[in-house]
Amino acid sequence: MLPHALIDLHCDTLTEWKYTSTGNPDTLDDPKRVLQLSTIPKEVRWAQFYAVFIPDEERGQDAIGYYEYNRDNFLRQMDKFSDRVARCVTPQDMENAWVAGKTAAFLTIENGSALAGDLSRVAKLRADGVRCMTLVWNGENEIASGHTTDHGFSDFGREVVPEMEKEGILVDVAHLNDRGFEDLFGIVKKPFTATHSNARAVCSHKRNLTDDMIREMVKRDCLIGLNYFVKFLVDDGNVTGPEDLLRHVEHFFKLGAEKNLALGSDFDGAALPDYLNTPFKAASLYGFFREHGLSEEEAEGIMYKNALRFFRENL
Numbered sequence: 001m002l003p004h005a006l007i008d009l010h011c012d013t014l015t016e017w018k019y020t021s022t023g024n025p026d027t028l029d030d031p032k033r034v035l036q037l038s039t040i041p042k043e044v045r046w047a048q049f050y051a052v053f054i055p056d057e058e059r060g061q062d063a064i065g066y067y068e069y070n071r072d073n074f075l076r077q078m079d080k081f082s083d084r085v086a087r088c089v090t091p092q093d094m095e096n097a098w099v100a101g102k103t104a105a106f107l108t109i110e111n112g113s114a115l116a117g118d119l120s121r122v123a124k125l126r127a128d129g130v131r132c133m134t135l136v137w138n139g140e141n142e143i144a145s146g147h148t149t150d151h152g153f154s155d156f157g158r159e160v161v162p163e164m165e166k167e168g169i170l171v172d173v174a175h176l177n178d179r180g181f182e183d184l185f186g187i188v189k190k191p192f193t194a195t196h197s198n199a200r201a202v203c204s205h206k207r208n209l210t211d212d213m214i215r216e217m218v219k220r221d222c223l224i225g226l227n228y229f230v231k232f233l234v235d236d237g238n239v240t241g242p243e244d245l246l247r248h249v250e251h252f253f254k255l256g257a258e259k260n261l262a263l264g265s266d267f268d269g270a271a272l273p274d275y276l277n278t279p280f281k282a283a284s285l286y287g288f289f290r291e292h293g294l295s296e297e298e299a300e301g302i303m304y305k306n307a308l309r310f311f312r313e314n315l
Contacts (some may be wrong), residue, residue: 001287005045009225012269196264225264
């Protein structure tokens, strides 16, 4: 049983450079990658956030160059594969792509080092069509820090969030450390997203969200994408079946997040369990959820309806 549609908030499929190269610049339909346009189920209306992942080692002009190289590759592939994929910047673009039988593709960024400490670059990213940016990766950048330190927001970071909100780029808090979360709640004004994060009470990795974070995100009508990475599903990474992910879903639901939960696969950016390592298997989660007690409304919410509503209200 497959869903009518699927919205995935995060993958690393797009990025092609020295850290992630397979030698094929056509990253969106590369046979060596998990997510391929050719293997997306044709009967599922699919929307994908394609992130330009910028490693922590890249800073300043190098980070800008890293972003621009992959941005240009994204735009090139939008033309090359235009019979199968459509570049989107609004929810209406996405729905138009679906009507045309195409995958809806949004350009996003993982790691705010793409700003290189320059606030004016936020508007430049929005002009490129970027609609979501993960503030940090694992380490520290000019904005804040990931889980490898306990540093909070910089003065620059406190300016970045309002500027992103003004320009219409979603603030993505995946990777942000606990201190950064505390700071963020006093800065952010609009609903934000954690594009690929699970529940820390179920799997204790610091990349996952605490119950207090989840409750606050529910209160603020935010969006949370379930991550398929084995080490964010179970503590020892020894996954057994879709029940691993279901435990996170059930915990999110206990905290009132039925309308806030979505998918954030981390395709091509993480070690995935065998039961989630293709687009078809990810789409098949819908049937699994229905067979394991979720209502049609709850299952459709996770697969696409919660994200669709969020986009309509916030993009």
